[in-house]
Amino acid sequence: MRKFGVVIGVVLIACLSAGIMVRAQPAPARDTLLLVVSKIERLTIFKVQDRTLTEIKKLPIGKYALEVWVAPNGKRAYVSNGDSNSITVVDLDTLEVAATITHPNLLGPDGAAMTPDSKTMYVAAMKRDSVFVIDAQTNKVVKEIPVQIKTPRRVLLSPDLKRLYVAGNKTKAIAVVDLAAGKQVRAFKTGREPRGGLTFLLPDGKTIVYGSVEDDTLSLVTVATGETTLTIGVPPSPQRMFVAPGGSPIYVGSRMRSGITQIKDPFVHDDHKFVAADNYLWGMDVTKDFKTAFVASVASVDAASATVSIIDLVQMKTVATVTVDKDSTGLALRQ
Numbered sequence: 396m397r398k399f400g401v402v403i404g405v406v407l408i409a410c411l412s413a414g415i416m417v418r419a420q421p422a423p424a425r426d427t428l429l430l431v432v433s434k435i436e437r438l439t440i441f442k443v444q445d446r447t448l449t450e451i452k453k454l455p456i457g458k459y460a461l462e463v464w465v466a467p468n469g470k471r472a473y474v475s476n477g478d479s480n481s482i483t484v485v486d487l488d489t490l491e492v493a494a495t496i497t498h499p500n501l502l503g504p505d506g507a508a509m510t511p512d513s514k515t516m517y518v519a520a521m522k523r524d525s526v527f528v529i530d531a532q533t534n535k536v537v538k539e540i541p542v543q544i545k546t547p548r549r550v551l552l553s554p555d556l557k558r559l560y561v562a563g564n565k566t567k568a569i570a571v572v573d574l575a576a577g578k579q580v581r582a583f584k585t586g587r588e589p590r591g592g593l594t595f596l597l598p599d600g601k602t603i604v605y606g607s608v609e610d611d612t613l614s615l616v617t618v619a620t621g622e623t624t625l626t627i628g629v630p631p632s633p634q635r636m637f638v639a640p641g642g643s644p645i646y647v648g649s650r651m652r653s654g655i656t657q658i659k660d661p662f663v664h665d666d667h668k669f670v671a672a673d674n675y676l677w678g679m680d681v682t683k684d685f686k687t688a689f690v691a692s693v694a695s696v697d698a699a700s701a702t703v704s705i706i707d708l709v710q711m712k713t714v715a716t717v718t719v720d721k722d723s724t725g726l727a728l729r730q
Contacts, residue, residue, distance in 0.1 A: 434722035466513035592636025606633030635679035678726035
């Protein structure tokens with residue numbers, strides 16, 4: 396073994412001396428995964444390939460799971476269990492439950508945001524009117540930040556990692572949390588139930604886009620002033636919003652007229668397209684290239700199963716529909 400190592404070293408030095416570039420082998424590509432949570436206490440993991448879903452694993456989760464998110468590094472996923480007052484941690488390499496996060500005050504966990512380094516997450520607690528700061532390396536709660544928002548549901552982290560924006564069900568406002576101070580410092584006035592897809596128009600974080608679930612509208616808010624600069628109508632009950640690079644198009648997932656609206660220019664009324672999904676859309680995610688969307692829907696309130704629709708966002712048409720567990724709600728892609 397020693398002679399073999401010497402030979403390799405000599406060959407490497409010779410290559411470098413001769414100006415020959417020695418390239419490291421690229422890391423093997425990892426599978427694209429789709430994670431779908433169900434209120435029947437089950438997470439289903441699919442492999443995604445060429446817009447085809449292949450089920451590869453089912454895992455137990457807590458009660459009344461509505462949301463699932465994937466760490467930016469793609470190594471772990473997290474499921475908020477609203478009635479179990481816990482967060483299930485899933486290892487996406489082994490496809491096993493790695494841990495369960497609990498805390499006496501973590502009541503009704505729902506939507507979340509995570510830092511780009513995958514080390515810290517901020518989780519809205521519906522039944523506590525707080526946001527919890529959780530160390531994703533230790534799976535421990537490190538801080539609770541009360542907010543003046545009733546039933547907080549959605550959390551958005553500013554690009555500079557200094558502020559959180561929090562929206563909920565029962566307060567016509569978006570709270571602004573100063574993370575260094577650990578408290579809410581201001582709020583923006585909004586429409587009713589402004590939790591419908593809280594996101595930024597551009598990566599600079601200067602404009603927030605949100606949907607008012609009860610008003611059936613999309614609004615733009617200037618962060619510096621808190622001023623609403625535009626409000627337009629969208630199909631009833633906007634739940635999810637995704638903005639393509641450059642600020643256009645905006646894709647809105649609506650629940651009561653279930654489907655996705657493509658808005659190329661929010662200032663031009665007729666520049667919209669719509670594609671229907673099964674009834675009662677809830678979860679939605681899009682691929683990084685914004686060519687494909689995945690939507691979880693419940694066919695009817697008492698349906699024995701639910702569906703995931705795969706939608707071509709370029710042609711704005713459904714290309715496949717897959718049956719999934721009853722009461723499936725949130726979904727997320729690992730890309």
